[in-house]
Amino acid sequence: xxxxxxxxxxxxxxxxxxxxxxxxxxxxxxxxxxxxxxxxxxxxxxxxxxxxxxxxxxxxxxxxxxxxxxxxxxxxxxxxxxxxxxxxxxxxxxxxxxxxxxxxxxxxxxxxxxxxxxxxxxxxxxxxxx
Amino acid sequence: xxxxxxxxxxxxxxxxxxxxxxxxxxxxxxxxxxxxxxxxxxxxxxxxxxxxxxxxxxxxxxxxxxxxxxxxxxxxxxxxxxxxxxxxxxxxxxxxxxxxxxxxxxxxxxxxxxxxxxxxxxxxxxxxxxxxxxxxxxxxxxxxxxxxxxxxxxxxxxxxxxxxxxxxxxxxxxxxxxxxxxxxxxxxxxxxxxxxxxxxxxxxxxxxxxxxxxxxxxxxxxxxxxxxxxxxxxxxxxxxxxxxxxxxxxxxxxxxxxxxxxxxxxxxxxxxxxxxxxxxxxxxxxxxxxxxxxxxxxxxxxxxxxxxxxxxxxxxxxxxxxxxxxxxxxxxxxxxxxxxxxxxxxxxxxxxxxxxxxxxxxxxx
Numbered sequence: 001x002x003x004x005x006x007x008x009x010x011x012x013x014x015x016x017x018x019x020x021x022x023x024x025x026x027x028x029x030x031x032x033x034x035x036x037x038x039x040x041x042x043x044x045x046x047x048x049x050x051x052x053x054x055x056x057x058x059x060x061x062x063x064x065x066x067x068x069x070x071x072x073x074x075x076x077x078x079x080x081x082x083x084x085x086x087x088x089x090x091x092x093x094x095x096x097x098x099x100x101x102x103x104x105x106x107x108x109x110x111x112x113x114x115x116x117x118x119x120x121x122x123x124x125x126x127x128x129x130x
Numbered sequence: 131x132x133x134x135x136x137x138x139x140x141x142x143x144x145x146x147x148x149x150x151x152x153x154x155x156x157x158x159x160x161x162x163x164x165x166x167x168x169x170x171x172x173x174x175x176x177x178x179x180x181x182x183x184x185x186x187x188x189x190x191x192x193x194x195x196x197x198x199x200x201x202x203x204x205x206x207x208x209x210x211x212x213x214x215x216x217x218x219x220x221x222x223x224x225x226x227x228x229x230x231x232x233x234x235x236x237x238x239x240x241x242x243x244x245x246x247x248x249x250x251x252x253x254x255x256x257x258x259x260x261x262x263x264x265x266x267x268x269x270x271x272x273x274x275x276x277x278x279x280x281x282x283x284x285x286x287x288x289x290x291x292x293x294x295x296x297x298x299x300x301x302x303x304x305x306x307x308x309x310x311x312x313x314x315x316x317x318x319x320x321x322x323x324x325x326x327x328x329x330x331x332x333x334x335x336x337x338x339x340x341x342x343x344x345x346x347x348x349x350x351x352x353x354x355x356x357x358x359x360x361x362x363x364x365x366x367x368x369x370x371x372x373x374x375x376x377x378x379x380x381x382x383x384x385x386x387x388x389x390x391x392x393x394x395x396x397x398x399x400x401x402x403x404x405x406x407x408x409x410x411x412x413x414x415x416x417x418x419x420x421x422x423x424x425x426x427x428x429x430x431x432x433x434x435x436x437x438x439x440x441x442x443x444x445x446x447x448x449x450x451x452x453x454x455x456x457x458x459x460x461x462x463x464x465x466x467x468x469x470x471x472x473x474x475x476x477x478x479x480x481x482x483x484x485x486x487x488x489x490x491x492x493x494x495x
Binding site: 016018019021022025026029110111112113114115116 | 177181182184185186187211214215217218219220221222223224
């Protein structure tokens with residue numbers, strides 16, 4: 001009998017190539033199917049076409065911002081339950097509040113610990129509360 | 131040479147000059163692209179090791195060993211890639227990247243550059259030592275807080291904040307003073323650096339609150355509030371009551387809102403009275419909401435009808451922060467049969483609270 005293992009798909013959107021490479025490497029090492037994109041428009045397209053389990057979005061990106069993508073994801077019936085982690089340098093309380101108020105599942109502030117990010121990813125996926 | 135020939139000659143000369151300029155630009159761009167592509171190709175074999183290190187996956191130290199062994203010409207190009215990663219990650223990866231910089235002599239070079247004749251060189255050196263959180267360089271970076279260049283002083287303060295060694299706190303506070311013709315460090319730069327250092331700057335702050343310099347007292351009051359240094363509360367009370375500087379008094383009021391106790395509600399209410407300055411009254415009204423003691427409900431409700439509409443608005447916002455008790459007061463004021471200024475302040479605060487979803491748990495709202 002052949003067992004087909006389907007990897008959990010995660011869209012990663014960041015216009016910083018260093019961060020993108022790092023997060024994709026870390027997710028791939030952990031056995032996830034990471035889909036890298038470099039702007040908000042591509043992130044939305046990847047989410048709508050690939051229907052991933054999770055999206056990790058930078059907030060400040062060209063085209064659509066991470067917050068814009070999050071709003072559109074929540075407004076779309078097909079993607080409204082997607083888990084989204086915002087990964088951003090915007091660290092003020094008001095920014096964090098706005099992220100959660102818009103519907104983020106978690107909020108990670110740069111500079112970040114890659115290990116901590118993985119714990120957050122695993123926790124959000126395990127929670128499956130959306 | 132007639133006029134026509136002159137125009138023709140000038141036209142040709144201008145055309146040739148433009149063509150030459152375009153050619154120079156194109157050649158420079160092509161050269162830059164070629165150099166970039168060559169550098170990328172040279173670095174490609176090492177990019178993987180760098181990603182492994184930056185992601186914290188280099189448990190056997192192989193990636194670090196490989197990058198430590200790269201020859202100087204390749205390191206010269208790879209260096210900027212490593213520096214670019216430093217402000218993006220923290221924890222073990224940041225420490226490993228710092229170790230890589232150290233192994234290539236970058237830390238020693240940065241320490242030497244702290245005394246460079248170039249202000250840019252000094253600033254870059256301080257920035258790098260901050261990025262790698264080099265505690266051993268704190269004393270050297272502190273000397274840059276009295277640098278002749280204002281930008282270098284700011285970079286040094288930020289670097290000290292990033293390193294996070296509280297022994298630099300007093301140096302940063304001293305740098306706030308204007309001396310020898312140098313304008314002191316901007317207050318927000320000093321405050322951010324001190325906050326980044328964590329709770330161990332407490333003793334330096336308490337000392338700073340009694341400084342003769344109002345700029346130092348002000349920054350210490352701001353940091354005491356934002357950093358929630360409860361031990362600073364007694365000195366903050368003294369500053370609110372007796373300080374000669376209006377900014378210091380206002381900062382002390384804000385801080386007391388965050389770190390004060392039950393007794394401070396009466397103190398803040400006293401300085402929200404009409405006999406005080408507009409700025410201090412407004413600050414105290416907001417601080418009462420932050421403090422959140424029930425005895426302030428009466429004071430804040432009274433301020434809803436104040437002539438200073440901004441003060442009334444702040445009092446209304448503070449009442450919202452009290453939750454159901456405060457919102458009930460606002461609803462009472464907004465529902466009055468003879469609508470006056472207090473009803474307007476209460477109404478707009480309730481409207482905003484509704485938009486923010488703060489009225490959900492209040493019965494009857």
